[in-house]
Amino acid sequence: xxxxxxxxxxxxxxxxxxxxxxxxxxxxxxxxxxxxxxxxxxxxxxxxxxxxxxxxxxxxxxxxxxxxxxxxxxxxxxxxxxxxxxxxxxxxxxxxxxxxxxxxxxxxxxxxxxxxxxxxxxxxxxxxxxxxxxxxxxxxxxxxxxxxxxxxxxxxxxxxxxxxxxxxxxxxxxxxxxxxxxxxxxxxxxxxxxxxxxxxxxxxxxxxxxxxxxxxxxxxxxxxxxxxxxxxxxxxxxxxxxxxxxxxxxxxxxxxxxxxxxxxxxxxxxxxxxxxxxxxxxxxxxxxxxxxxxxxxxxxxxxxxxxxxxxxxxxxxxxxxxxxxxxxxxxxxxxxxxxxxxxxxxxxxxxxxxxxxxxxxxxxxxxxxxxxxxxxxxxxxxxxxxxxxxxxxxxxxxxxxxxxxxxxxxxxxxxxxxxxxxxxxxxxxxxxxxxxxxxxxxxxxxxxxxxxxxxxxxxxxxxxxxxxxxxxxxxxxxxxxxxxxxxxxxxxxxxxxxxxxxxxxxxxxxxxxxxxxxxxxxxxxxxxxxxxxxxxxxxxxxxxxxxxxxxxxxxxxxxxxxxxxxxxxxxxxxxxxxxxxxxxxxxxxxxxxxxxxxxxxxxxxxxxxxxxxxxxxxxxxxxxxxxxxxxxxxxxxxxxxxxxxxxxxxxxxxxxxxxxxxxxxxxxxxx
Amino acid sequence: xxxxxxxxxxxxxxxxxxxxxxxxxxxxxxxxxxxxxxxxxxxxxxxxxxxxxxxxxxxxxxxxxxxxxxxxxxxxxxxxxxxxxxxxxxxxxxxxxxxxxxxxxxxxxxxxxxxxxxxxxxxxxxxxxxxxxxxxxxxxxxxxxxxx
Numbered sequence: 001x002x003x004x005x006x007x008x009x010x011x012x013x014x015x016x017x018x019x020x021x022x023x024x025x026x027x028x029x030x031x032x033x034x035x036x037x038x039x040x041x042x043x044x045x046x047x048x049x050x051x052x053x054x055x056x057x058x059x060x061x062x063x064x065x066x067x068x069x070x071x072x073x074x075x076x077x078x079x080x081x082x083x084x085x086x087x088x089x090x091x092x093x094x095x096x097x098x099x100x101x102x103x104x105x106x107x108x109x110x111x112x113x114x115x116x117x118x119x120x121x122x123x124x125x126x127x128x129x130x131x132x133x134x135x136x137x138x139x140x141x142x143x144x145x146x147x148x149x150x151x152x153x154x155x156x157x158x159x160x161x162x163x164x165x166x167x168x169x170x171x172x173x174x175x176x177x178x179x180x181x182x183x184x185x186x187x188x189x190x191x192x193x194x195x196x197x198x199x200x201x202x203x204x205x206x207x208x209x210x211x212x213x214x215x216x217x218x219x220x221x222x223x224x225x226x227x228x229x230x231x232x233x234x235x236x237x238x239x240x241x242x243x244x245x246x247x248x249x250x251x252x253x254x255x256x257x258x259x260x261x262x263x264x265x266x267x268x269x270x271x272x273x274x275x276x277x278x279x280x281x282x283x284x285x286x287x288x289x290x291x292x293x294x295x296x297x298x299x300x301x302x303x304x305x306x307x308x309x310x311x312x313x314x315x316x317x318x319x320x321x322x323x324x325x326x327x328x329x330x331x332x333x334x335x336x337x338x339x340x341x342x343x344x345x346x347x348x349x350x351x352x353x354x355x356x357x358x359x360x361x362x363x364x365x366x367x368x369x370x371x372x373x374x375x376x377x378x379x380x381x382x383x384x385x386x387x388x389x390x391x392x393x394x395x396x397x398x399x400x401x402x403x404x405x406x407x408x409x410x411x412x413x414x415x416x417x418x419x420x421x422x423x424x425x426x427x428x429x430x431x432x433x434x435x436x437x438x439x440x441x442x443x444x445x446x447x448x449x450x451x452x453x454x455x456x457x458x459x460x461x462x463x464x465x466x467x468x469x470x471x472x473x474x475x476x477x478x479x480x481x482x483x484x485x486x487x488x489x490x491x492x493x494x495x496x497x498x499x500x501x502x503x504x505x506x507x508x509x510x511x512x513x514x515x516x517x518x519x520x521x522x523x524x525x526x527x528x529x530x531x532x533x534x535x536x537x538x539x540x541x542x543x544x545x546x547x548x549x550x551x552x553x554x555x556x557x558x559x560x561x562x563x564x565x566x567x568x569x570x571x572x573x574x575x576x577x578x579x580x581x582x583x584x585x586x587x588x589x590x591x592x593x594x595x596x597x598x599x600x601x602x603x604x605x606x607x608x609x610x611x612x613x614x615x616x617x618x619x620x621x622x623x624x625x626x627x628x629x630x631x632x633x634x635x636x637x638x639x640x641x642x643x644x645x646x647x648x649x650x651x652x653x654x655x656x657x658x659x660x661x662x663x664x665x666x667x668x669x670x671x
Numbered sequence: 672x673x674x675x676x677x678x679x680x681x682x683x684x685x686x687x688x689x690x691x692x693x694x695x696x697x698x699x700x701x702x703x704x705x706x707x708x709x710x711x712x713x714x715x716x717x718x719x720x721x722x723x724x725x726x727x728x729x730x731x732x733x734x735x736x737x738x739x740x741x742x743x744x745x746x747x748x749x750x751x752x753x754x755x756x757x758x759x760x761x762x763x764x765x766x767x768x769x770x771x772x773x774x775x776x777x778x779x780x781x782x783x784x785x786x787x788x789x790x791x792x793x794x795x796x797x798x799x800x801x802x803x804x805x806x807x808x809x810x811x812x813x814x815x816x817x818x819x
Contacts, residue, residue, distance in 0.1 A: 235761070344680050356685055360692040367696055382707035384725060384776075389703040393695045519760055522741030581765040600762035603741025609762045636691075 003068050006056025007147040011096075013049035013104070014137040016042045018245075020107075021130030024123035028195075036123035040111045043126055044317065046133060047108040057097060057146050058088050067153040069095060069144040076159035076577050079547045086170035087160040092310075093146035099290075100136045102174075102181045108183060110221040117206065124186075124192035132184055135317045143310045159577035168228035176221030176248055180286040181250055182214020186258060187283035190276045191325055194332040196411045199272040204265035208388065208637055211262060215255040216632030222248050223625040234583030235597035236516060236613040238621060239509070241390045246369040247289030250362050254282035257358040257450070260351050268337025268413060270350055273329075274355070278338075280318075280329060284322040285362075291318050292369075349407035350416075357401040370455050402455050402506060405499055406462020410469065424469055428461030438620055441516070450511030459503035464509045467496050494635025505624025509616025524607040531616035534595060535559045537566075541599075541608065549582075550575040554608065558588065570599045570610075584645045594618045705776060710753040712737040718779040724780040726755050726784055727774040735769055748775060748784075 020042035027035025057070070060085045066072045072093045075084060089098040107129045114122050140146075163169070189207045193199045225245070230238040237247065258278040264271040291314040349411075368385045375381055388603040406428050410421045435457030439450045468474070470488060471481040519531045523538040530536070539555040551573045558566045568586035575582070585598040593616040600609035707725040708716070718724065731747035733753060738745070744763060747754040755773045767773060767789060777786035 196774070234765075344677065344684075352681060353684070353688075356688045360688050363695050364692060368699075371700070383704045384707060385700075386703060386705055389699045392703070393692070393699040396695055397692055520742060583765055598762075604737045605739055605741055607741060608740060611762055 002056050002059055003065070003149065005146040006053040006060075007145065009049040009056070010137065010141060010147075013046045013053070013100075014134065014141065015135040017130045017137055018051065018543075019130075020046065021127050021134055024130075025127040028120045028123040028127070028499045029119075030288065030453045033119065036119050039123050039126035039130070040104075042130070043104075043107045043111045046130075047087065047104040050097075051082035053102045053147075054088075054097055057094060058085060060539050064157065066155070066157050067149050070144075070149045072150055072154050074158045074160050075157045076548070077156055079159060079165070079262050080547050080574070081165075083160055083165045083170070084119070084457065087164070089173050090160050090164045090170075091254060093140070093144045095177075096118075096136065096140050096661070097146055098174060099177050100133065100140060102177050103136065103184060104132055104180055105184050105477075106369055107133070110188075110210075114206075121189075121192055121196065121203075124195055125188045126186035128191045129184065132188070132321070135321070139310070139313055139317065142315055157577075159548075160578050162573070162575035162578060163232065163583050164577075165582075166228060166232055168224055168232070172221055172224040172228060174221075175224060177215050179214050179216075179218025179255070179292045180248075181223050182210060183215070183255060183283040183286050184219060185210040186255075186279040186323070189329060190279035191379070193276060194325075194328045197332055197335055198279060199265065199336055201266045203267050204262045204272075204275060207275075208259070208262045208266065209278055211255055211279075212632050214638065215252070215259055216629045218252045218255060218630065219246070219625055220629045222252060223622060227622055230618070231585045232583065232589060234585050234600075234611065236518065236585075236596050236598075236611070236615055239513060239617065241368070241385075241387045243369050244289075244293050245366050247285075247292050250369075251282055251286045251289060252287055252367055253362040253365070253428040254278060254360050257355045257362075258282055260354050260358075261611075262591060264348050264351050265339075265638055266287040268342065270342065270348060271352070271355075272339060273333040273336045276318065276333065277329060280322075280325045284318070284325070285366075287314075287318050287321060291315060307325040312344060340414070342413065343410050345411070345418055346416045347408065347413045350404060350411050351403060354401060356407065357397055358403075361397040361401070365390065399455060402459050402502070405502070406459045406465070409466045409495065409499070410462070413572070416646050427467055427468070428458050431461030431464075432458035435571075440539040446514055449510055452514075456503045456507035459506070460500060463496050463499045463503065489640070490638035491640070493636045494631045494633075494638065497631030497634060501624045501626070501628030501631055503624070504620050504627060508617045508620030508624055512615055512621065515616040517651065519612045520609045521610060522603040522605070523610045529610075529612070531612045534565060534614070536597070536610075536612055539609065546573065548577065549575040551644045552599070552608075554597075554610070556586070556597050556610075560593055566595065567575070568595070568597045570597045572601075589619045591619050591623075592616065696758075697781055707774075709750045710748055710755045711750055713755050714753050720778050720780055723778060724784075725774055725778065726757070727772070730767070730769050730773050732769045740743055748773060756783045757786050758783055761787075761789075763789055764791045802803045 005476045012158070020039055023035045024039040027033070029039065059065075060068045060071050062081070064071065064075060064077045064084070066075075070091065070093050074087050074094070079087070081600075087094070089095045107126060110122070110125060110129065114125070117125070186207050189203065190209070193203055222245075225248070226238050229240070258275065261271050261275045261278055275345070291311070340348075361433050366381055368389050372383050372387055376381055388646060407421055407425060410424050432454050436450060436454040439453055443449070471484045473481045476484075517532040519529065521529060523529065525538055525541055528535060528537040535558070537557045539557050541552060541554050543550065543552055545551065551571050553569050553571050556568045556570065557564065558568060566588035568588055570586040571584035573582045573584060574580070583600075585596055587597075589596045593614060595615040596615055598611045600611065603610050689747035701706060705723050705725050707727060709755070710726065710728055726748055728748040728750040731749040734745075734747040734754075736745045742762070743760045745756065745758045746769075749755075757777075759775065760775075762765055765785070768791075770784065773793060774790040775784055776788040779782050779785070
């Protein structure tokens with residue numbers, strides 16, 4: 001009964017989505033306020049019904065109702081309760097239901113927070129969201145219905161893939177989807193603006209918070225997946241340039257570009273049609289990511305079972321959305337007036353280069369990801385494009401971006417003075433030089449790692465320079481600087497945090513990929529070995545049981561110079577139902593490096609295979625992303641995104657002030 | 672600077688970036704493409720030991736032998752009409768098992784693939800697409816149950 005209610009609720013939601021995507025569009029076209037007003041209740045209704053469906057599926061999982069095929073295939077009565085909840089989206093059907101639920105949530109949020117949107121724009125934005133909703137609900141009901149019944153009812157289920165029974169992966173999909181689907185809002189705004197033929201600073205200001213939210217969620221979601229891969233796959237890597245990782249990384253790159261170009265559109269009324277294009281491309285790449293993962297087109301660690309019907313449907317939907325929106329763009333964009341002028345050397349110019357590099361980097365990832373598919377289709381030859389490709393293309397495209405990120409925020413709008421910027425960057429020159437000298441002295445190489453970390457240090461220095469500049473630190477009394485810090489707009493804090501976070505993240509990624517020490521050997525109980533200056537003693541190996549698995553737990557003492565440094569307990573689990581193994585690495589972090597130990601299978605001659613890694617700077621990857629996400633959220637909480645009807649950007653900028661041409665009201669006292 | 676010149680400057684900059692990126696991408700492709708073959712393909716081809724390649728198929732039942740050092744594993748990859756011997760030193764992925772789909776990446780040494788990377792897929796219902804195709808080509812594809 002519960003499953004039927006869920007199924008029925010989905011059908012009702014689809015009916016509402018059809019109404020939502022048609023009547024308000026007609027209303028906005030004809031100027032009929034009553035028809036436009038239809039969108040808000042339908043959005044609310046859609047959200048309620050999809051929530052109901054989601055709750056029904058969750059209920060079926062929690063009570064282990066194995067008459068529902070989806071529950072039978074992905075759950076088991078002995079599974080811990082938490083994974084009964086998270087199993088809801090640990091499979092294709094459930095994850096698509098999560099997708100439409102988040103879409104409905106965003107729709108409801110636009111309706112709730114969009115009180116200050118012009119009614120025509122709001123009606124159109126919600127109608128486009130409705131269209132996307134129709135596309136996905138039809139997909140769900142026609143090809144991926146999670147509420148199908150089984151007859152006869154099996155006694156127990158097949159259990160969730162043990163690799164997914166993990167807290168890190170439990171929350172990776174929801175966050176990722178929050179990011180993916182968040183880009184649909186920017187997309188809907190872009191299409192609505194194209195229909196209206198009007199993009200102004202107010203439009204950019206509406207788009208920015210949604211892009212910020214989606215960017216933050218996407219960053220968190222991607223890194224959560226990366227963190228999971230790091231500790232669960234047991235071989236010490238954190239990013240594999242796997243097609244599905246790339247599929248989530250491309251929208252992230254586009255969202256990053258969009259965030260930056262929307263600033264120009266908001267503050268300077270320039271780069272407008274470019275911003276619209278980025279919004280379209282960002283969501284198109286999210287859809288493509290979904291298509292690649294769901295259709296099983298790519299061989300990847302993440303793919304669920306392939307089903308050609310789904311692939312064909314999503315491909316058709318993708319062609320419709322991308323083709324339709326790009327055609328609309330080609331038709332309407334030329335009529336948009338270019339706004340504020342600027343010189344090549346200016347803040348706008350720097351942001352243009354930022355966008356160029358991000359989009360080019362995204363193109364490199366795109367080519368590397370899709371080339372195997374294209375070659376296979378054209379010639380039947382099968383190839384794979386591995387990490388070396390991305391390391392020698394994408395990484396080199398990003399390097400100048402990071403160098404520029406230190407200078408860009410110090411440039412004035414319209415026309416900047418390079419000599420002045422260089423002078424303000426003194427701190428960055430100093431930190432970069434110190435870092436380079438120290439690194440050469442301590443580690444000596446490889447030179448790629450030295451270069452990467454020097455760039456990270458340069459960026460940190462640049463962030464500090466820009467921040468101190470705002471506070472007038474050391475130039476006015478300290479109390480004045482503190483007062484400035486307090487009155488600084490949140491968006492300025494957000495930017496500094498996000499840029500600092502990316503510097504920390506890059507330092508972590510560079511260190512981890514260049515300086516990892518790996519040691520694999522068979523160890524008997526009692527045996528000792530030495531890796532990267534630490535002594536590892538294999539103390540014991542015990543067997544025990546978890547809630548739904550057997551486990552073998554090793555105890556490994558780590559000593560440094562004869563003193564106990566850490567005790568690690570790596571695990572190997574065998575899950576009862578599916579009979580598969582998982583590796584649970586044990587990690588001790590010093591925040592400068594991780595000591596990482598994983599155990600494998602027993603060797604024929606006794607003992608077990610033990611993998612020991614010393615991973616310098618890996619914790620910085622997680623730390624850096626955390627700082628970045630906090631930066632995004634702080635910026636999102638900026639008053640300008642919340643308060644009142646969006647006025648045109650204030651031109652309250654004072655001469656010589658490098659930052660923020662438009663100060664929000666609360667920071668007026670600071671300037 | 673006139674609007675036209677400004678636009679020209681940006682277009683030039685864009686072209687330069689794209690050109691540079693294209694050059695980087697092509698160079699990167701040159702060295703880093705890894706071709707995939709099925710065991711049947713391998714019968715008709717010769718490879719030098721500096722060519723990196725991937726071989727995919729099923730792990731032949733009963734072929735997995737662990738060496739006394741506890742780390743080296745030898746096994747055969749089969750598409751059910753031909754086999755390739757593989758040796759790998761390291762810890763196998765959790766889902767590696769006899770009869771399961773697998774992809775091994777490495778260099779040929781004589782008639783044996785010296786693999787430095789073994790991919791067994793995470794979802795055990797899931798067959799790597801290349802492996803499924805290789806099986807279909809050799810006429811051994813039996814739909815869903817091919818794993819057993």
